[in-house]
Amino acid sequence: MTLQEKDSQYLWHPYTQHKTSQTPIAISRGEGALLWDENNKEYIDAIASWWVNPFGHSNKFIADAIYKQLTTLEHVLFGGFTHEPAIKVAEKLMGILPKNQQKIFFSDNGSTAVEVAIKVALQYFYNKGEKRTTIIAFENAFHGDTFAAMAASGISFYTQAFQGMFIDVVRIPVPIKGQEKISFDALKEVIQNHDCAGFIFEPLVQGAAGMVMYEPESLAKLIAICKENKILTIADEVMTGFGKTGKTFAMDYVDEDPDMICLSKALTGGTIPMAITTFTQNVFDAFYDDDINKALFHGHTFTANPTGCAAALASIDLLQTDEIQANIKRINKNHLNFQRKIENHPKVITARTLGVIFAVEIKSDTEESYYGSMRTKLYNFFIDKGVILRPVGNIVYILPPYIMTNEQLQKVYTTIEEAIEMV
Numbered sequence: 357m358t359l360q361e362k363d364s365q366y367l368w369h370p371y372t373q374h375k376t377s378q379t380p381i382a383i384s385r386g387e388g389a390l391l392w393d394e395n396n397k398e399y400i401d402a403i404a405s406w407w408v409n410p411f412g413h414s415n416k417f418i419a420d421a422i423y424k425q426l427t428t429l430e431h432v433l434f435g436g437f438t439h440e441p442a443i444k445v446a447e448k449l450m451g452i453l454p455k456n457q458q459k460i461f462f463s464d465n466g467s468t469a470v471e472v473a474i475k476v477a478l479q480y481f482y483n484k485g486e487k488r489t490t491i492i493a494f495e496n497a498f499h500g501d502t503f504a505a506m507a508a509s510g511i512s513f514y515t516q517a518f519q520g521m522f523i524d525v526v527r528i529p530v531p532i533k534g535q536e537k538i539s540f541d542a543l544k545e546v547i548q549n550h551d552c553a554g555f556i557f558e559p560l561v562q563g564a565a566g567m568v569m570y571e572p573e574s575l576a577k578l579i580a581i582c583k584e585n586k587i588l589t590i591a592d593e594v595m596t597g598f599g600k601t602g603k604t605f606a607m608d609y610v611d612e613d614p615d616m617i618c619l620s621k622a623l624t625g626g627t628i629p630m631a632i633t634t635f636t637q638n639v640f641d642a643f644y645d646d647d648i649n650k651a652l653f654h655g656h657t658f659t660a661n662p663t664g665c666a667a668a669l670a671s672i673d674l675l676q677t678d679e680i681q682a683n684i685k686r687i688n689k690n691h692l693n694f695q696r697k698i699e700n701h702p703k704v705i706t707a708r709t710l711g712v713i714f715a716v717e718i719k720s721d722t723e724e725s726y727y728g729s730m731r732t733k734l735y736n737f738f739i740d741k742g743v744i745l746r747p748v749g750n751i752v753y754i755l756p757p758y759i760m761t762n763e764q765l766q767k768v769y770t771t772i773e774e775a776i777e778m779v
């Protein structure tokens with residue numbers, strides 16, 4: 357039996373309707389921006405394997421750090437114990453996060469980082485004896501697939517089976533260009549009419565919505581409104597963190613600092629699942645009490661796994677090298693050139709770039725759903741050409757590993773141009 361045949365026998369894949377989708381491709385190795393399948397067909401990983409892999413596959417520097425940690429201390433429980441790798445990650449993050457972030461809490465993935473942030477926002481007011489139970493979120497947000505994260509997410513087909521079973525979330529429009537005022541006014545109205553505890557947002561770029569972008573000044577204004585009303589703000593940097601937007605964090609562009617930040621995905625360079633939620637001292641202090649009931653009773657078995665911490669430390673070291681910083685600028689320049697080249701194409705609605713993130717919206721005669729027919733046609737075309745891209749409806753985006761070469765990038769661009777002609 358081939359790997360594909362065995363896969364069909366045993367495995368259940370994420371976001372997959374197994375009856376109608378094609379058999380998954382079995383990947384046997386990866387190096388840099390490239391992957392090879394079991395038949396040795398080569399693919400360019402143009403979306404960094406769901407945005408986790410900035411430094412290339414099978415990165416030796418991170419692998420060595422992981423090996424060293426595995427043979428020193430692979431894991432120890434974090435309840436009642438601590439260890440140097442966790443402390444070093446905290447110290448390192450304190451050096452690069454917005455200055456108001458003072459405490460860090462470990463978990464396992466983006467959804468749990470968000471889950472922790474939302475629970476903390478709700479319990480913060482519970483601990484203070486204030487009734488505030490509503491969370492504010494953007495339309496078309498994506499914050500993950502656990503229950504509170506799903507509640508905050510606004511892309512309906514991810515969550516429609518569970519409507520009516522969620523915590524209270526009210527949604528406001530994203531302040532995309534020309535609609536800023538609608539968004540500000542909506543926020544003010546929501547605050548008037550609900551007991552709001554927190555506002556969660558993907559700063560500057562909504563990834564899963566199709567790389568929808570908005571301006572830092574608009575986000576600063578929304579955060580300022582929340583601050584005036586003592587509503588806790590949560591920046592979900594799970595996608596945008598660690599250089600994707602051209603700065604270390606998307607919040608580095610924004611003049612107002614959030615109360616909490618969620619990190620995962622590129623945190624460990626795409627090696628070991630790990631996540632972090634960071635907090636201001638003020639948030640932490642609302643849980644600091646003689647009363648045990650005011651503690652945050654949340655934890656995961658693998659909290660602060662030392663091996664994951666070692667991977668995170670190595671990743672942040674790599675991110676800070678001149679070489680990687682130069683690569684981020686180089687990719688951004690290439691993207692901007694490509695954007696200029698195709699944005700006036702008759703089949704292109706709009707194209708946009710921020711940091712290493714590029715997206716193009718393609719004209720379509722029919723209303724394009726997330727997993728609609730154009731999406732399938734595009735996806736299959738890209739796979740056929742050996743380029744891994746996962747369009748969102750009629751939106752094709754690139755989020756390459758920072759080490760992708762100009763030649764590889766060029767191939768991705770050319771393939772997208774061919775696809776635009778084809779559909």
Ligand SMILES: *Cc1c(COP(=O)(O)O)cnc(C)c1O
Nearest residue numbers: 465466467498499500563594595
């Ligand atoms: C991917 C993502 C999540 C969820 O992360 P998982 O590790 O898949 O649980 C949350 N928020 C944002 C912005 C994401 O892009």
